[in-house]
Amino acid sequence: MEFKYKAKKNLNEIVECKIQGASVEGVLEDLQSKGLVPIFVEPLAAIPSVQSALNLKSNKKMKTGKYGLKQLVLFTQKLYNLINSRVELLSALRLLEKNCDNRVEKILLVDIIRDIKEGVPFSTCLSRYPKYFPRLYVNIVHTGESTGKLKDALIQLLDHLRRLEDLKLKVKQALAYPIFMSLVGVGTIFVMLTFVLPRLAGMFDDFQAQLPLPTLILLKISKFLQNYWWIIIILIALIVFVLKIKRAGKESIFSRLKYHIPVVKEIVYKQSVANFSRSLSLLLQSGVNLLSALVDAAPVIGNPVYISQLEQVRKDISEGVPFSDALAKFKIFPDFFVQMVRVGEEGGRLDIVLADIAESYEKEIEADLKILSSLIEPAIILILGLVIGAMVIAMLLPIFNMNSIVGG
Numbered sequence: 001m002e003f004k005y006k007a008k009k010n011l012n013e014i015v016e017c018k019i020q021g022a023s024v025e026g027v028l029e030d031l032q033s034k035g036l037v038p039i040f041v042e043p044l045a046a047i048p049s050v051q052s053a054l055n056l057k058s059n060k061k062m063k064t065g066k067y068g069l070k071q072l073v074l075f076t077q078k079l080y081n082l083i084n085s086r087v088e089l090l091s092a093l094r095l096l097e098k099n100c101d102n103r104v105e106k107i108l109l110v111d112i113i114r115d116i117k118e119g120v121p122f123s124t125c126l127s128r129y130p131k132y133f134p135r136l137y138v139n140i141v142h143t144g145e146s147t148g149k150l151k152d153a154l155i156q157l158l159d160h161l162r163r164l165e166d167l168k169l170k171v172k173q174a175l176a177y178p179i180f181m182s183l184v185g186v187g188t189i190f191v192m193l194t195f196v197l198p199r200l201a202g203m204f205d206d207f208q209a210q211l212p213l214p215t216l217i218l219l220k221i222s223k224f225l226q227n228y229w230w231i232i233i234i235l236i237a238l239i240v241f242v243l244k245i246k247r248a249g250k251e252s253i254f255s256r257l258k259y260h261i262p263v264v265k266e267i268v269y270k271q272s273v274a275n276f277s278r279s280l281s282l283l284l285q286s287g288v289n290l291l292s293a294l295v296d297a298a299p300v301i302g303n304p305v306y307i308s309q310l311e312q313v314r315k316d317i318s319e320g321v322p323f324s325d326a327l328a329k330f331k332i333f334p335d336f337f338v339q340m341v342r343v344g345e346e347g348g349r350l351d352i353v354l355a356d357i358a359e360s361y362e363k364e365i366e367a368d369l370k371i372l373s374s375l376i377e378p379a380i381i382l383i384l385g386l387v388i389g390a391m392v393i394a395m396l397l398p399i400f401n402m403n404s405i406v407g408g
Helices: 022-034 042-056 069-084 091-097 103-117 122-127 135-147 150-207 215-242 253-257 264-285 290-301 304-318 323-330 335-347 350-407
Strands: 001-010 013-020 037-043
Touching: 001 022, 013 022, 013 103, 022 215, 069 103, 069 150, 091 103, 103 122, 122 135, 135 150, 135 253, 135 264, 135 290, 150 215, 150 350, 215 350, 264 350, 290 304, 290 350, 323 335, 335 350
Parallel strands: none
Antiparallel strands: 001 013, 001 037
8 A cells, every 4th residue: 555654854854755555553663664753644545535625625615514513512522532531632633534424524624634744733723714613712722732731621612612502502492483383374374375265266256246355455465476476485585685695794684683673682692791701711711811812702792893892992901901990981791790800800710700600691591581482482373363363354254244145
């Protein structure tokens, strides 16, 4: 089997060549016997596939799969398990790459392994992919690398990411049933307008009776949907596209809507405060200084206005203003948050206090979601009941009128 290798011949000379061997270990022994210091060795047959994978990365948007919070949690969990089992980092990453079923992660791992073999630190490799590994993640890994406590850094990150994932899941679960009920209701209304009502319309024509205004309106809507349903679909698709599209450096309109919807905006705000507090606490516990920690934690807030104000807070701190005073000046967070930060600063326990704040807000969010869910569900049922009930009455009105005429 043919291998490609890179090795040091002396302090100033690096050799790159090909060699025959039965295994990587055998090639390593062969190179060492020749007085060479191996930098990396890899099977030549694997190079084309590796190169084709690399062509898909390099700061371009990968379209080979999804890699969100869930995938990052799984990656961190598996890497921690291997490191905790005393597997060396490079070997751990190779094992992950061989057993990876996510194409995006596989491409990332191929590139990271290659760079680590060339002497690039793990955290630097991760920093090249900010879309997949946020600054907070990279800096915690960097701190773990520099202090020789990568395992501890990974378990901290895992705990942090799991909390974020749990919070996100609770929000989705709270909204899932109301959304399902709304879709069922809209589907029922659509079926009534496009299938049930046209059949009744034929019966009304046979009687040649004057129809009530509500029935006429309903028939007009039904006819429009039957003839121009494709226009409705195009309009819905266009609206979704406009809402989802992002302008350079800004959130989509759909994302910004959550800051303006009553009740929802309060939950989103509390979620932002909880995420920021948790992230800042984690960074401070890892030994990152406050100024750097603010830069890394700010993006988790999500709101561009708050992120901009936090940059001003950071500038004030760099000029000697206490953190709590800088926060009070810009009114980004509630008074409770500022007061707790002041207590943490004065007691030298800012990281612990921030973790407590995050815990407090997470419990509030959970309670708010339960209340919201308990209010939304009956409201949707009531609205759908009224709409469908009104439609049924409008469809039955002509029949009632004809019965009264016959009876009279």
